[in-house]
Amino acid sequence: MMAADQTVHGVPPSLSAKVVGSFAYLTVRDRLPTILTKVIDTIHRNKNKFFEEYGEEGIQAEKQTIGLLSKMRNELQTDKPVIPLTDSLQDAECWNQYLQKHQKLHGDQESVSWFKSPWLYVECYMYRRIHEALWLNPPISDYDVFNEGKTQGFFESQQAVMTICTHLEGINSNIENLSKNQLFEHFNKLLQVSLWGNKCDLSISAGQDNSQKTSPIDSLVSLQPLILVNDSNTVWSTLISAQTHARSEKTTVRVDIVLDNAGFELVTDLVLADFLVSSGLAHEVHFHGKSIPWFVSDVTAHDFQWTIQQTMAANHKCMSKIGYQWKSHLKDGVWSYHDHPFWTQPHEFCDMAADAPDLYANLQGADLVLFKGDLNYRKLVGDRDWDHTVGFGTALQGFGPAPLCSLRTLKANVQVGLQPGQAEKLTSHEPDWMTCGKYAVIQFYSSKAEQKD
Ligand SMILES: O=P(O)(O)OC[C@H]1O[C@](O)(CO)[C@@H](O)[C@@H]1O
Ligand SMILES: [Mn+2]
DSSP states (O other), X not given: OOSSSOOBTTBOOBOBTTSTTSHHHHIIIIIHHXXXXXXXXXXXXXXXXXXXXXXXXXXXXXXXXXXXXHHHHHXXXXXXXXXXXXXXXXXXXXXXXXXXXXXXXXSSSTTSBXXXXXXXXXHHHHHHHHHHHHXXXXXXXXXXTTHHHHHHHHHHTHHXXXXXXXXXXXXXXTGGGOOHHHHHHHHHXXXXXXXXXGGGOSTTTTTSOOOOOSOTTTTHHHHGGGEEEEOHHHHHHHHHHHHHHHHHHTOOOEEEEEOOBSTHHHHHHHHHHHHHHHTTSOSEEEXXXXXXXXXXXXXXXXXXXXXXXXXXXXXXXXXXXXXXXXXXXXXXXXXXXXXXXXXXXXOOGGGHHHHOHHHHHXXXXXXXXXXXXXXXXXXXXXXXXXXXXXXXXXXXXXOOSXXXXXXXXXOSSOOOSOOTTHHHHHHHHOTTTTTSSOOEEEEEEOSSSOOOO
């Protein structure tokens, strides 16, 4: 067992840095301070820019923000208690209530701290505190400290982006003549491209370049054996039955994509969404992004719009054509972008129905929800020390607004829904199989379908 607490009512304990040597411990001890140091450096490097834009006030803001961030880094490294947020942003109250709930649970304030509390909680909290430090210092309140890395990630993946756009254009130009089997083949490929796009996050690498350099299509065959759970057939049949149902009821099929990272991963998600619409598998795609800069590379509304603008402006025929198509999907309401504060809170998704009932109700309108990436997976299964053979449905603990599928490369030591012996075999060959980012899952759950566990 990786966590110290005992299992309560069949639900295992949260992963936590209190287990010395665990991945959570190493993350809190090493990776988070590294990320914070980079944040501080970035703000400092931009001092002149702040001066040019805001004069002396910009310099003061830079100094004070760095002061707050250094203070937080010190709190983290010396395992100080988690403290309430002091900004007046809409979600501050909710964060502070969450803190109080944890304090009550443990009986004292000291025990809610960087190394003693659930890893998921403190890691999310760090990003919210970064936001607070900037927010408290106008005129640089809106500065996205991760923007440079995200932009760089996009440009460094240009070759792969062009390849995938050319591939998509090839499919689209002949889409009416494709048989159902051919559509299925294309669907499978693009689902896997979107899956492996998740390798390109900048949080696991603590901000180091992690862009896509090879052809995303050519590598699919060799990557296939690394997909530990592959429910893509069920995802396909869910879409087909939604389509049949929509035809008979004269309604539409809606797919939601809960986005993860900007850069190459976002492009792969947009490509998948484009295919879903042009093939008629879906009539509407709702994208869900983050309302504040998050986990280094996650998509914000600005990143989303910027990526589409860049695609349109590319000096590459297919890419630019596709960019214009994306813009018109947004204009026509075929695509829409949404953000909700719940995505940047520390809750497990099983809390969504109670803590963000509007978002839960919204997701219930989808025929399929795709959850991208590692952090979303951690939140889906509560970031708990589950046995690897526990069913995905069990680990979701009642969360299931609609049929859902996680597309995730493994970057944290939590994984459910494996065959007996599968995890042991992996461990014997590669002890870090859950955290090295080499493996992936396409894991489906629907409360309507026959449960898999
Ligand atoms: O972008 P993703 O796939 O959610 O990954 C985020 C990364 O941050 C973590 O959540 C923790 O740092 C890892 O589990 C993961 O490597
Ligand atoms: Mn991410």
